[in-house]
Amino acid sequence: MSQYLIDRAFTAIGLLTTLLLCDCSSPNLAIEGNPMPEKQVTVYITSVTPSSAYDTAPKFLKGYAPFFPATEGYALVEFSVTTDGTTVDIHPVTATAYSFAKKAMDAVQNWQFAPARKNGQPVAVRMRMPFTFRS
Secondary structure (H helix, E strand, O other): OOOHHHHHHHHHHHHHHHHHHHOOOOOOOOOOOOOOOOHHHHHEEEEEOHHHOOOOEHHHHHHOOOOOOOOOOOEEEEEOOOOOOEEEEEEOOOEEHHHHHHHHHHOOOOOEEEEEEEEOEEEEEEEEEEEEOOO
16 A cells, blocks of 8 residues: 555544544633644644654644634644744645635644754654634
8 A cells, every 4th residue: 555545544544533532512622713722732733753753742832723714624734843843844634625724724833832852952843733623
């Protein structure tokens, strides 16, 4: 099986898991345009970089939830957390429509992290974050 198909399968499984396990009545869910709950980011963010590349994973510090497009949908975005904790090289992995990916990428662009560390030194890592847009 090609690496592309394997990546797509893992993406689909991750999104399905997110949709099934999301407790929409939880007060810790993001509300559009408001500060993103740290707990929600911690639960759903995953590292693309192998864990052997860092001793301590990046920690979400602050950022805002994306604004919602007019309809419901989802997006999975991938980005790098740099050694200074900013996000760069943000791109969509999959989305129900580009408008969802765009809103998610716009939000992630302004997020701030404590960077990952290896032997006490900050290191850049690649991360993925799913977003489910519900009205």
